[in-house]
Amino acid sequence: MDISQASPLETVVRGACPHDCPDTCALLVTVRDGKAVKVAGDPDHPSTHGALCAKVARYPERTYSPDRILTPMRRVGRKGEGRFEPATWEEALADITARLKAIAARDPQRILPYSYAGTMGWVQGEGMASRFFHRLGASQLDRTICSSPGMTGLQYTLGGAVGMDVERFADSGLILIWGSNSITSNLHFWTFAQQAKRRGAKLVAIDPYRSDTALKCHQHVALMPGTDAALALGMMNVLIAEDRLDRDYIERYTLGFEALAERAAQYPPERVAQICGIAADEVIGLARDYATLRPAAIRLNYGMQRTHGGANGVRAIASLPALIGAWRDPAGGMLLSSSHMVPVTPSKQVRPELMPGWPGKPPRTINMVQIGDALLEADPPVEAVIVYNSNPVAVAPESDKVIAGFAREDLFTVVLEHFQTDTADYADWLLPATTQLEHFDVHKTYGHWYVLANNPAIAPLGQARPNADVFRELAARMGFDEPALRASDEDIVRDAMDWSAPQAGGVSLEQLRREGWTKMRHADAPFAQGGFPSPSGRCEFYSQRLADQGLDPLPDWVPPWESAISNPGLAARYPLALISPPARTFLNSTFVNIPGLQAQAKEPAVEIHPDDAAARGVAHGDMVEVFNDRGRFLARASVSDRARPGVPVAWGVWWHKLTQGGRNVNAVTSQALTDLGRGPTFYDCLVELRPAP
């Protein structure tokens, strides 16, 4: 479409959705008299298809919200009170520099960045920020809160985050939508799944909860949380027993089939049925469909890797396509993340070599999942934390500890934000950040094969500044004069991607900015003849790299930390396995404060199966208290058989301060980590509930 000039006063600017979502939509921002009046999806971009989710369609409302932070703010009240007075950037940056210098003189590791994917951009994400913290010698943050178990599972199986072209799902004959509520969290994939459905494909949802997506699939397999590896191994058991394998594909392009077959032999359908809480026939039927309804595709998503065995679950599932040769077809195989199909070299973007002691003895690493413990117990202590692109007080597990940590009067906290979030309340300095409409960036994604440019559509509001600008200036004030710390935004983007790689198809940054997006060039069925990025080039059922670390080289079912099978004592006190997937109206804790979206979600809710509700004297619409040894929160009960017996569902992620009892669901979630990848176990969480006192 021609977007040059709609009228002399109205322009359309090409942008990219910055959010942590596999869809990374191509945006068209209409600007009139310097004001963004509309954000729409680009109709020409194949996966965006002119459609935006309900949240991002409200991006102008969010940008011009009267609640935006538009000037630097200095704390005047007690920690967490959220009382501030306006200050100048000069005052803010001078004080922050002085404080950081003083701490760094003792030990820079006492300074900790805390960030995640508020924006996924190469520039306003980790580009300049990480360079700054590396040069400073700050503690490294292990950014594990979302996808690291799944990414690690892929690494040890396929060799990286590679997978199908999402557009090809339209031609699949069977789609297993596994651990994903696509209509909520991967809407633009759902469009392709629906096309496949209209062409006769069978859709199966594998999810403990009968989600909006599961409701629209032909079949729903409602397994217990954290049992996915058992189900996948059970499917293998049947595929092998019934000889429904692609022996030729296995022979040529996989590693360790004999060993995997021995492992799968331990998972006959009856045992799997018991572990997963489903019928043996479901396991058998699923395996038969998987082998016969071609092309067979799996849309795996991160919802299934938030339990102890999350990475092994991904390893087991990622082994399935090779067993039946599903990769031979462009519409077969699987997709969890395809982010490594873009030729980005993270080290060129974030420059680890700037760290003191690199590579032999770099600064310590702190896992963001365990920020609660880290702020309370790390030795040497964390004396300063600088938060950007994240809201840890709301999103990190075991809130009471996270809050106690941020409430330390001796902790120096800087928060770069759009809004006064739960985390911002604890800031000593709250700094106004620009939104995606106000700054430049470039994005890749994990759910399709495009790279997208985001051109600034409007001038920064108030005194808001882009993250990269702030860290560039802090670097200068700290006296860091390496070229990497003076790099312009465009330099960072040029560094991040290998623009001359064949996948990039010769695109230049200028062209990308003009055209908005470009698709990476890959073969239609990239793994039809193996060629996986693993050390052997094969799909590695057996991983020598895991064996070398003394770990199980084969995928297995690793039971949840908290379940009746693995911890009967705990389950006797807390018999309900709580999961807390994202709400359709919010993006993690972003958008929770936007009135139009908040009104749709109304208040924190927990869906409970009628049997569980009746046993506790809970009626539909009652306020209930959900609790365990870690904490408690209040939520409105929604009694519905869409929830499995024993598995209530609490929608995330509210701001604590916007809930009735002052705590969201993370009051009860745990800081325990996954089997591989050091990830969070948000959906591995036993609780009890009762009518609110």
Ligand SMILES: Nc1nc2c(c(=O)[nH]1)N[C@H]1C(S)=C(S)[C@@H](COP(=O)(O)OP(=O)(O)OC[C@H]3O[C@@H](n4cnc5c(=O)[nH]c(N)nc54)[C@H](O)[C@@H]3O)O[C@H]1N2
């Ligand atoms: N609207 C909206 N979209 C989002 C987000 C959002 O907050 N709101 N968040 C974005 C982000 S950061 C991410 S990571 C993704 C997350 O999106 P997904 O990767 O799809 O993951 P979740 O939404 O966490 O969970 C998806 C489904 O998995 C189910 N589930 C829970 N435990 C298990 C299990 O053990 N096994 C199986 N098989 N299923 C399980 C849940 O019931 C849920 O229906 O979505 C992104 N998109």
Ligand SMILES: Nc1nc2c(c(=O)[nH]1)N[C@H]1C(S)=C(S)[C@@H](COP(=O)(O)OP(=O)(O)OC[C@H]3O[C@@H](n4cnc5c(=O)[nH]c(N)nc54)[C@H](O)[C@@H]3O)O[C@H]1N2
């Ligand atoms: N119980 C439970 N907890 C969960 C999850 C769950 O499923 N259940 N999901 C987990 C997952 S998958 C994830 S990814 C994490 C997400 O956790 P976070 O990465 O913390 O994501 P958000 O809550 O969206 O917070 C992002 C913040 O960044 C800010 N921001 C956006 N753009 C910019 C910018 O350009 N500059 C600056 N300075 N700030 C910006 C936004 O205003 C927002 O407050 O939460 C996790 N927490």
Ligand SMILES: [Mo]
């Ligand atoms: Mo995430």
